[in-house]
Amino acid sequence: MATEFVPLLTVEEAAQRLATGERFVRRLIAERRIAFVRIGRHIRIPASAIEAFIHDGTVQPITVTSLPGRAA
Secondary structure, eight states: OOOOOOOEEEEHHHHHHHTTTTHHHHHHHTTTSSSEEETTTTTEEHHHHHHHHHHHHHOOOOOOOGGGTOOO
């Protein structure tokens, strides 16, 4: 059974990808709002978890046709 390699990021690397501080990433971990892996006392975040967090938080722009009561 072959397993796919999933890149793991440190808290610092995850913060850089999100353009935030490490404190924010640690809060996401503490609140269980992002997936993480515990390796001994070290915390690693799958790169896919960062991508999913960004995707889930993405807000689409409003268009004229998407407004209630507006016909296309």
